[in-house]
Amino acid sequence: MKNLENLPEEIFDWLAEKTFSELTEAQRQKVRAYLSEADYENYRSIVFDFQELDHQVTADSSASSPPTSTTSFLKRVLNYPIPLYQVAAAFLILAMATFAMNDFGEEKNLPKAEEKSGVGKSLAKDDYPEELVFNL
Amino acid sequence: MKIKELTDEQLMESFASQNDEVAFGQLYRKYFPMMSKYLGWQLHDPEKGKDLAQNIFLKIYQKSSLFDTSKNFKVWLFIIAKNQMKNELRNEAIRSKHLENIAILPTNENEEKADHTQRLQQLKTELAQLSENHREVFVLKYSNNLTLQEISEICNCSVGTVKSRLFYALQKLKNKLR
Numbered sequence: 462m463k464n465l466e467n468l469p470e471e472i473f474d475w476l477a478e479k480t481f482s483e484l485t486e487a488q489r490q491k492v493r494a495y496l497s498e499a500d501y502e503n504y505r506s507i508v509f510d511f512q513e514l515d516h517q518v519t520a521d522s523s524a525s526s527p528p529t530s531t532t533s534f535l536k537r538v539l540n541y542p543i544p545l546y547q548v549a550a551a552f553l554i555l556a557m558a559t560f561a562m563n564d565f566g567e568e569k570n571l572p573k574a575e576e577k578s579g580v581g582k583s584l585a586k587d588d589y590p591e592e593l594v595f596n597l
Numbered sequence: 598m599k600i601k602e603l604t605d606e607q608l609m610e611s612f613a614s615q616n617d618e619v620a621f622g623q624l625y626r627k628y629f630p631m632m633s634k635y636l637g638w639q640l641h642d643p644e645k646g647k648d649l650a651q652n653i654f655l656k657i658y659q660k661s662s663l664f665d666t667s668k669n670f671k672v673w674l675f676i677i678a679k680n681q682m683k684n685e686l687r688n689e690a691i692r693s694k695h696l697e698n699i700a701i702l703p704t705n706e707n708e709e710k711a712d713h714t715q716r717l718q719q720l721k722t723e724l725a726q727l728s729e730n731h732r733e734v735f736v737l738k739y740s741n742n743l744t745l746q747e748i749s750e751i752c753n754c755s756v757g758t759v760k761s762r763l764f765y766a767l768q769k770l771k772n773k774l775r
Binding site for chain 1: 618621622625626629633634637638643651654655658659716717720721724735738739740742744745755756757758760761763764767770771774
C-alpha cells in the first residue's frame with residue numbers, strides 16, 4: 462500500500478458521498494491505487510453509519526438563542542463574585558437597622574399636661590364677674 | 598451589501614467594531630449546531646456539548662476584540678472550542694464515565710432493523726474508544742465537513758498527519774465492527 466500521507470484528499474470525500482459502484486471509472490482507478498474495493502466499501506459503510514448517528518444528534522442540537530447584551534449583562538450580574546465579608550457586613554447592617562426601626566416604632570406614653578388656662582372656654586352668665594357687666 | 602453575502606470574517610468584524618448583534622446572530626446560527634456536535638462527540642455527551650458551545654459563544658460575545666480578522670473565523674472558532682474542551686476533559690469524572698453516557702438506542706421491531714441499530718450502537722461505542730486525536734479528525738471531517746487543511750490548522754499538525762490519523766481511525770473502526 463502506498464504511503465497514507467499521500468492519499469488524495471478526494472478519496473476521503475468520496476467515502477462520504479458515493480459507494481464504489483457510484484464512482485466514475487477514473488475515480489475507481491484512483492481508489493484502487495490505495496485501497497481494495499472491499500476496503501473502500503467497508504470504510505464507506507462506517508462513514509455512512511456515522512453520518513446517520515450524527516444526523517440523530519443534529520436533530521437534537523437546534524440552536525438556542527444567541528447571547529445578547531441583556532443575557533450577557535444578566536449573566537455578569539448573577540455571576541458577580543461577592544466577598545464573604547461583604548455579605549456578612551450587609552447582614553449585620555440589616556440586623557442593626559431592623560432593631561433600630563423596632564426601637565423607634567414603639568409608642569411612648571407621654572404624660573398629659575393639666576389644663577390650667579381658661580382661655581377659649583365660654584362662661585355661663587351667672588359666672589360673669591359683676592364689675593365687668595354693663596347693662597346698657 | 599446584504600448580511601447573507603458577508604463572509605464570516607466580515608460578520609465578526611462588524612460585530613466587534615459596531616456591536617452588530619444581527620451579524621453575531623448570523624454566525625451563531627451557522628456555527629452553534631456544528632460546535633455542539635463536535636463537542637458532543639468529543640465529550641461523549643450531546644448535552645454537555647450544547648452547554649459548552651453556548652458558553653463558548655458567550656465568551657466570544659464578551660471578548661469579540663480577540664478575533665484577528667485576517668484569520669479564518671471557522672478555524673479560530675474550532676481552536677477555541679478545542680481548548681475549552683480540553684479544560685472540560687481534565688475532569689477525570691468525564692473520562693471515567695464516558696461509556697455510561699453512551700445512550701442505548703431503542704430497539705426496533707424487525708430483526709434487520711435491530712441488527713442495524715445494534716451496529717450503530719457498536720459504532721458509537723468504538724468511536725468513544727478511539728484516542729482523542731483520532732476521534733477528533735474523524736468527527737471534524739465527517740460531522741463538520743472541514744477540509745483537511747482546516748483540520749490540520751485546528752489540530753496543529755501537517756495535512757499528512759491528518760490523513761494518517763483519519764485512515765487509522767477508519768481502519769480501527771473497520772476491524773472492530775466486523
